[in-house]
Amino acid sequence: MSEQPASSAKTQAIKQVSSIWLVPIIAIGIGIWMLIQFMTSQGPEITLKMDTAEGIEVGKTEIKALNVKVGVVTGVTLNEDYSAIEVTAQMNKDAARMLKDDTLFWVVKPRIGKSGVSGLETLLSGSYIQLQPGRSEVDKRHFEVLDVPPVAPPDAKGLRLVLTHNEAGKLAVGDPVLYEGFTVGRVEQTTFDTKTKKAHYQLFIFQPYDSLIRKRTRFWLTSGVDLQMSAEGFNLKIGSIESLITGGVSFRVPKGREPGELITKQMSKFRLYNNLKDVRERFFDEYLEYVMLFDESVRGLKPGAPIEYRGIRIGTVQKVPLSLPTAREGFTNKDIPVLIRIELGRVNTHAHHTTLAELKESLDKEFKNGLRATLKTGNLLTGALLIDTEVYPDDKMPTESKYANYDIFPTKAGGFAQFQKQISSILTKINDLPVEDTLATLNRTLETSQGTLAAAEKVANELNKLLAKKDTQAIPTEIRESLQQIQETLNGYGPEAAPYQNLQQALDQFEQVMTELQPVLRQLNEKPNSLIFTGEKPADPIPVRGQ
Known part of the structure; x- marks a missing residue:
């Protein structure tokens, strides 16, 4: 059996990166791009x-x-x-x-x-x-x-100003800035400088109203209702409806003053006054300071009270009193010092032609001529006093000319104080009258008159008896008629006669008047001012709790 040869394997190169990895790579790229x-x-x-x-x-x-x-x-x-x-x-x-x-x-x-x-x-x-x-x-x-939105943006057209005041809390952000009652700006910011101890209020004036800001422009606080009671009487002012609720600040160039050049610099600084009256007062910065010594009550005389000459204001009261008595002096010194200032701009309407030295020299001459200051009632309702000046040629120059390094402005008791002194002098003279001695003399005179009348009555009775005798009746008719006339004359001074009755009635009335006058004289002796002032004040009412 024959063996067949084994088949050989075929090799092929594998790709290094799979295409599947493109998805996460693309995702990472997208993420990086998005990041x-x-x-x-x-x-x-x-x-x-x-x-x-x-x-x-x-x-x-x-x-x-x-x-x-x-x-x-x-x-x-x-x-x-x-x-x-x-x-x-x-x-x-x-x-x-x-x-x-x-x-x-x-x-x-x-x-x-x-x-x-x-x-x-x-x-x-x-x-x-x-x-x-x-x-x-x-x-x-x-x-x-x-905390609150700004009044205007930084690029807004207008003018920013800074007002300074000794006290904080006078204005708040958003308060209106008024010109003749019309809102032309707003308060932007409020700060307090701890170094200078002054409050700063930043304003923004809208265009075109920024053209109203001049060098002599003055700013003052505006309240909704401004009621002032002084020696000049009542003064009531009502602002706009917005200022009536929130208050604000007003500005203008005071009447009679040159406005000066236009202010264009941002954040320019101005002073903030309490009211328009302070603005007017600050224009009289040139003045002479004097001390007035009054030997009467200064109740009702307040700082800021006017000093007038025949109704024309010439100065202002600065401090009442200037100083209190020390422990060594006690109350033995009757004079109360009051610091005043005579303002150059008020005395002379053309003040730029007169210096303070010339004004002082003129006042020294007037003092020698009898210029004196007196206290007068400026307002009967409030009891506020003012100082009035007048020339009294009969008065002599006072011996003192200095008080605490201040020149003395001579004074004179006037008004009610002088009237009170005259009344006290009259009452003193009445009190010094010898009333008791006069009554005793009148009583003795009355007793002597009664004895004389009794003797005359006795003589008349004797003559009556004499005339009743037969021997007397045998006297010639002429003598009898003469005796009858004498008898009638003596009868005219008898108790039943009219002269005796009139004299007796007059003496009785005089004695009654003197008796009724004795309590009045006794009261005047104990309290000389009882003719002007009433008796003791009624007791204060005691509140009773309601039922």
Whole structure:
């Protein structure tokens, strides 16, 4: 049996890579491309600092600019000291050019504020973060979110100003800026400088009203209702409806003043005054300070009270009193010092032609001629006082000319104080009258008169007896008639006669008047001012609890 040879195997080369691997390779390539595309399409990551995370949701809260989505919130955490919220947001690539040093962020949500109602569209869609692009050249990635929306964007046309005041809280963001009652701007920002201890209020004046700002423009606080009571009476002013609710700030160039050049520089600084009256007062910055010494009550005299000369204001009261008595002096010094200032601009309407030295020299001459200051009532309802000046040629120059390094402005008691002194002098003279001695003398005179009348009555009785005798009747008729006339004359001074009755009645009335006058004299002796002022004040009412 023959063996058949074994068949030989055929070999063939196998491919190194299978075509099946193309699928994952393509998938990986697509993934890498998508990753690169995602990385290149993403913008920078920013951090926002907020006071609260109300309405902020991770992955849902969007960041918008002009109502276009430019980012989304990716994280919300507390900062290290738990004082604020740090929000992380992923911005789009195109938003990178918006993130500058002056970029602003704020949360858009329903608000009811001074400028009206806003953010109602977020009631259904939810809150979002609004971005206002900056114009600075400096990039920034960490921002603080504003509590309220800004008044105007950085590129808005207008003028930004800064007002300074010694107190904070005078204005709030959004308060109106008024010119003659018309809103021409808003308060943008309020800060407080701890170094200078002054508050700064940033305003934005809309165009074209920025042309109203001049070098001598003055700003003052505007309240809804301004009621002032002073020696000049009542002054009531009512602002716009908005300022009536929120207040604000007004400005203008005071009347009678040159406006000066136009202000175009951004962030120019001005002073903020409390009211228009302070604005007017500050224009009289050139003045002479004097001290007035009054030996009467200064109740009702307040700082800011006017100093007048025949109804024309020439100065202002600065401090009442200038100083209190020391422990060594006690109240032995009756004079109360009041610091005043005589303002150059008020004394002379052409003040730029007169210096303070000339004004002082003129006042010194007037003091020698009798220029004196007196207190007068400026308002009977409020009891406010003012200082009036007048020339009294009979008065001599006071011996003192200095008080605590201040020149003395001579004074004179006037008005009610002088009237009270005159009344007190009259009452003192009445009290010094010898009333008791006069009454005693009158009583003695009355007793003497009664004795004289009794003697006359006795003589008349004797004559009656004499005439009744027969011997007397035999006397010639002429003598008898003479005796009868004497008898009639003596009878005229008897108790039943009219002169005696009149004298007796007059003496009785005088004694009654003096008796009734004694309590009045006793009261005047104890309280000389009882003719002007009433008796003791009634007791204060005691409140009773309701049933």
